[in-house]
Amino acid sequence: MATDSLILEAGDARLRVSPSAGGRIASLVVAGHELLITDGVAPISWGCYPMVPFAGRIRDGRFRFDGRDIQLARNLPPNAIHGTVFDRPWTVSAPDTLAIDLGPAWPFAGRVEQRFDLKPEGLEVTLSLEADEPMPGALGWHPWFRRVLTGTSDEPLTPSAQAELRFDAAQMYVRDAAGLPTGELVPPRQGPWDDCFTRVMGAPRLTWPGTMTLEIDSECDHWVIYDEPSGSICVEPQTAPPDFPSIAPRTIEPGAPLHAVMRWRWWPGELSDEAVGKDTARV
Numbered sequence: 001m002a003t004d005s006l007i008l009e010a011g012d013a014r015l016r017v018s019p020s021a022g023g024r025i026a027s028l029v030v031a032g033h034e035l036l037i038t039d040g041v042a043p044i045s046w047g048c049y050p051m052v053p054f055a056g057r058i059r060d061g062r063f064r065f066d067g068r069d070i071q072l073a074r075n076l077p078p079n080a081i082h083g084t085v086f087d088r089p090w091t092v093s094a095p096d097t098l099a100i101d102l103g104p105a106w107p108f109a110g111r112v113e114q115r116f117d118l119k120p121e122g123l124e125v126t127l128s129l130e131a132d133e134p135m136p137g138a139l140g141w142h143p144w145f146r147r148v149l150t151g152t153s154d155e156p157l158t159p160s161a162q163a164e165l166r167f168d169a170a171q172m173y174v175r176d177a178a179g180l181p182t183g184e185l186v187p188p189r190q191g192p193w194d195d196c197f198t199r200v201m202g203a204p205r206l207t208w209p210g211t212m213t214l215e216i217d218s219e220c221d222h223w224v225i226y227d228e229p230s231g232s233i234c235v236e237p238q239t240a241p242p243d244f245p246s247i248a249p250r251t252i253e254p255g256a257p258l259h260a261v262m263r264w265r266w267w268p269g270e271l272s273d274e275a276v277g278k279d280t281a282r283v
Contacts, residue, residue, distance in 0.1 A: 006092055011120025013266075023090035023098045023114055024049035025143070028123070030266050033160070033212065034152045037144040037232050043087040044076070048143035050127055052083045052112045053102055053252075055140030056196070056224060056242025059180050063245035065136050070245075073105050079180075082142060085112055108135035110252070122265040129258040136245040137252035139260040140220065140238025147231050149208050160211040165191075165227050165235070170199035173241055183247035192228045196241045204235050213271050217263040237262050 005026070006017040018026040025048040028035045040046030061072035061080035072080040075087075084105040090098040097115045102108065109132035117124040127139045151157030172188040173181035173196045181196055188197060203217040204225075218237035226234035239260055240248055252258050 006095070006098070006116070008096065008116060008118040010118045013118060013120060013123070015116065015118045015123065017098070017116060018047070019090040019092055019098055021047070022049050022086040022088060023100060024086065025116075025125075029152055031212065031268065032151055032155060032157055033149040035145060035149070035214065037146060038153075040144075044082055044142070046144055048141055049086040050083070050112070050114055051138075051140040051142055051236075051238060052085050052127065052129055053106060053108075053110065053135065053137045053139075054080075054083050054242075054244060055138050055142075055222075055236070055238035055240065057081045057180055059178070059243050059246065063136070063243075065245060065249075066134065070107055086142075090114070106135075108133055110135060110137070122263060124264075125262045127260045127262075129252060131252040131254050131257070134251050134253055136250060137258050138238060138240035138244050138250065139258055140222075140224075140236055140240075141262050142234060142236050143216075144232045144234055145206060145214070147233055149211055160208040162208075163233055164207045164209065165225070165233060166202075166205040166207070167197075167223075167225055167235070168201045169197035169223070170201065172197050180243050181241050181247060191225075193225045194228055196222055196224045198222050198241075206233065206235070207270050209270055211269065213267045213269065215265045217265070218261060220260055220262070 008015040012031050014029045016027040037046045057079040061074040063070050084103045085100050090100040093099045099113045102110045111130045113128045115126045129137050147163050149160040171185040174184040176182050200223050203215045206214045216235050220237035220239050222238050222241050224236040
């Protein structure tokens with residue numbers, strides 16, 4: 001089924017997914033505010049896109065698997081980055097579901113399915129990777145959230161205060177001079193960050209004071225946070241760290257798909273931890 005956009009609406013939330021632009025969430029408007037960066041100079045720099053079959057960078061695009069030396073295309077030289085499906089067109093297989101194969105840039109056969117479930121109070125997105133042969137594999141998402149909410153291009157609103165990130169983790173990967181993780185884990189340093197973390201404590205949360213609170217939840221055991229000074233903040237759940245085939249190998253077997261779920265919940269204004277934990281009224 002070919003289509004330019006998959007549109008879902010629930011309450012005052014409107015989700016637009018672009019199959020042609022790598023199966024990404026191209027827009028999410030909640031209570032009149034666009035939450036995502038909706039355009040960019042490159043496919044890696046906007047929306048919220050799936051990262052499959054690896055998330056983050058693969059050093060020099062090279063790794064070794066099952067006795068084979070693998071060389072990937074270096075789509076962010078000198079490295080490969082963010083998998084093989086975020087810049088290729090997906091197929092709409094159901095009103096809420098997209099699918100794609102892993103493509104010629106990945107030397108192993110497999111397929112991916114992505115499903116969206118939008119409700120007035122939140123969004124749940126599911127990714128599944130099915131391998132046709134043993135392969136290294138990881139899943140993740142890369143959302144680019146707006147640091148300041150300003151309504152939409154069609155209906156601008158008074159700009160919000162800058163987003164505040166609440167994030168707490170027990171461990172952070174050490175990065176080398178090339179910016180890639182070495183595999184060593186240490187207690188997190190003070191932000192701002194462009195780093196990968198594990199043993200995350202509590203769901204990360206973005207608050208635009210006085211406007212909206214957004215919680216990002218997932219069973220993924222790795223998170224990349226980008227909150228260096230810019231117009232955006234990235235909070236990325238993923239099942240493995242960058243360069244995982246070399247520093248944290250994981251094999252996906254035929255008949256045993258890898259699954260990941262990402263959940264976003266939103267509320268008006270600012271909430272305490274106690275309020276977020278209750279079924280309070282949401283945006």
